[in-house]
Amino acid sequence: MTTISAGPGAGAEPAGVRHVKRPTPLRESVYEALTEMIIDGTLERGRHLVEVELAGLLGVSRQPVREALQRLNNEGWVDLRPGFGAMVHVPAEDEVDQLLAARAALESESARLAARHATKDDVAKLRELCKVGTAYQESGDIDGTVRTNAELHSFITQMSGNRFLVDFAAQVDRRVRWYYTPVAPVRGAASWREHNRLVKAISDGDEDKAAQIMREHTEHTRKAYHDLQAAAAPTEPTEDTAPRRRRRTT
Amino acid sequence: MTTISAGPGAGAEPAGVRHVKRPTPLRESVYEALTEMIIDGTLERGRHLVEVELAGLLGVSRQPVREALQRLNNEGWVDLRPGFGAMVHVPAEDEVDQLLAARAALESESARLAARHATKDDVAKLRELCKVGTAYQESGDIDGTVRTNAELHSFITQMSGNRFLVDFAAQVDRRVRWYYTPVAPVRGAASWREHNRLVKAISDGDEDKAAQIMREHTEHTRKAYHDLQAAAAPTEPTEDTAPRRRRRTT
DNA sequence: ACTTGGTAGACTGTCTACCAAGTGCCATGC
DNA sequence: GCATGGCACTTGGTAGACAGTCTACCAAGT
Numbered sequence: 063m064t065t066i067s068a069g070p071g072a073g074a075e076p077a078g079v080r081h082v083k084r085p086t087p088l089r090e091s092v093y094e095a096l097t098e099m100i101i102d103g104t105l106e107r108g109r110h111l112v113e114v115e116l117a118g119l120l121g122v123s124r125q126p127v128r129e130a131l132q133r134l135n136n137e138g139w140v141d142l143r144p145g146f147g148a149m150v151h152v153p154a155e156d157e158v159d160q161l162l163a164a165r166a167a168l169e170s171e172s173a174r175l176a177a178r179h180a181t182k183d184d185v186a187k188l189r190e191l192c193k194v195g196t197a198y199q200e201s202g203d204i205d206g207t208v209r210t211n212a213e214l215h216s217f218i219t220q221m222s223g224n225r226f227l228v229d230f231a232a233q234v235d236r237r238v239r240w241y242y243t244p245v246a247p248v249r250g251a252a253s254w255r256e257h258n259r260l261v262k263a264i265s266d267g268d269e270d271k272a273a274q275i276m277r278e279h280t281e282h283t284r285k286a287y288h289d290l291q292a293a294a295a296p297t298e299p300t301e302d303t304a305p306r307r308r309r310r311t312t
Numbered sequence: 313m314t315t316i317s318a319g320p321g322a323g324a325e326p327a328g329v330r331h332v333k334r335p336t337p338l339r340e341s342v343y344e345a346l347t348e349m350i351i352d353g354t355l356e357r358g359r360h361l362v363e364v365e366l367a368g369l370l371g372v373s374r375q376p377v378r379e380a381l382q383r384l385n386n387e388g389w390v391d392l393r394p395g396f397g398a399m400v401h402v403p404a405e406d407e408v409d410q411l412l413a414a415r416a417a418l419e420s421e422s423a424r425l426a427a428r429h430a431t432k433d434d435v436a437k438l439r440e441l442c443k444v445g446t447a448y449q450e451s452g453d454i455d456g457t458v459r460t461n462a463e464l465h466s467f468i469t470q471m472s473g474n475r476f477l478v479d480f481a482a483q484v485d486r487r488v489r490w491y492y493t494p495v496a497p498v499r500g501a502a503s504w505r506e507h508n509r510l511v512k513a514i515s516d517g518d519e520d521k522a523a524q525i526m527r528e529h530t531e532h533t534r535k536a537y538h539d540l541q542a543a544a545a546p547t548e549p550t551e552d553t554a555p556r557r558r559r560r561t562t
Numbered sequence: 563a564c565t566t567g568g569t570a571g572a573c574t575g576t577c578t579a580c581c582a583a584g585t586g587c588c589a590t591g592c
Numbered sequence: 593g594c595a596t597g598g599c600a601c602t603t604g605g606t607a608g609a610c611a612g613t614c615t616a617c618c619a620a621g622t
Contacts, residue, residue, distance in 0.1 A: 335612095362601085362602070362603095363602075363603075364602085374603095378603090378604090392603095393603090394603070394604080395601095395602065395603055395604080396601090396602065396603075397601090397602060397603070
């Protein structure tokens with residue numbers, strides 16, 4: 063009967079900034095809960111999502127679930143088939159490439175603008191994130207590494223001061239995080255070396271260099287993913303991605 | 313704010329499987345109707361949108377309207393204030409700048425990829441669009457000019473073959489079209505000269521040049537908007553953007 | 563064996579009604 | 593003039609109902 067953790071349990075909040083009361087709309091919590099479940103694999107790819115089922119699972123009614131599902135559909139997390147329902151999106155072969163290409167465009171522009179607008183505090187925070195991330199990486203904490211990586215990228219886009227870039231990049235990053243977590247350990251060390259160079263370029267205010275490093279950084283990521291894919295593919299040409307109709311509840 | 317993976321509507325279909333017409337979900341029609349009304353000014357900026365009112369206006373119930381409004385909110389067309397309702401978004405001063413900066417990043421990358429993948433047919437179509445657009449422009453048909461402009465840009469992003477770029481750019485373009493129509497006549501001639509150069513670069517397969525022209529093109533547009541804004545501002549410092557509470561129905 | 567037709571169940575899409583809580587407005591009262 | 597309290601309005605969320613449609617499955621016909 064787990065009700066959604068609408069409460070302060072989900073700690074993605076800057077402490078104390080919010081007004082005393084923050085009744086997050088339920089649909090928002092449902093959306094968060096579902097993306098989380100998709101990313102961590104609780105809801106497998108291709109799985110048929112039934113509104114009432116999710117509603118029951120999360121302890122809410124159909125409406126918030128519907129609204130969340132529609133947003134998930136708009137953002138490409140699930141595919142909505144009229145009259146049938148939602149299926150967790152099954153990424154196409156070339157999709158990761160395209161995603162990372164889009165990310166390259168968005169984030170390299172962000173890095174350029176970040177270099178243009180960087181303040182002392184910004185740079186300090188970037189350095190801190192690099193330090194933390196490298197530490198996680200060296201200690202083998204994959205989850206922490208991935209999270210810090212996301213924070214760093216997100217912070218750079220925010221430094222761009224462009225809300226559209228922030229918004230698009232956030233979406234792309236989240237998707238990348240979904241597809242990509244398994245690759246993280248492979249990339250690890252090199253990735254954080256690149257981050258350090260990037261931060262240096264930003265702190266120097268060197269726009270072109272920052273943009274270029276970010277582009278190459280994403281490009282390396284794409285390549286790493288590809289290699290891993292190629293290495294894993296021969297042994298398992300077609301994974302079990304059958305529609306997996308839900309078991310009869312009886 | 314997003315429609316990363318449009319459903320079966322997008323061209324990701326194995327060729328030749330023509331699905332019979334399917335009745336569009338009501339929420340979709342409502343969404344289309346509302347964006348159209350926002351763009352053409354029927355729903356003025358800052359206007360208070362009430363669910364039941366729209367429902368009555370469009371002859372549907374609250375539910376599809378709610379769902380459409382939430383999508384509009386996600387995509388930045390309206391601002392949803394909990395407990396009060398939706399207001400048609402009033403663009404901030406710097407918003408157009410940011411929008412065009414994002415467009416520059418997205419479309420210049422698209423142009424680069426378009427140049428990489430261009431086929432003979434693609435180039436032919438681009439040339440045709442340029443011709444049509446120039447003709448509209450010379451005959452003073454503003455609406456046709458803007459529409460053809462949108463078609464050209466949209467086609468170039470599609471040529472990129474990257475569904476994420478297509479999707480993001482489509483959103484941005486639609487917003488630009490909303491803010492920008494008044495500027496079109498000013499830009500007109502120069503804009504289509506640039507389009508011609510761009511098409512040439514693409515047909516030559518010159519990626520860097522295509523990307524750069526597209527970037528400059530968007531930059532010029534931004535500048536034109538700015539100049540127009542500056543020219544109009546002194547005479548009319550604050551337009552009538554009052555909340556315009558709905559008349560009491562009594 | 564393969565097609566056709568029929569049937570049943572499961573879900574969505576949409577509508578209606580209803581209630582609680584939050585928001586803005588206005589009039590009252592100081 | 594300014595705070596206060598009340599009131600009307602609106603959303604957010606719930607529940608139930610119903611038609612249309614999608615899937616699967618079975619049976620009969622060719």
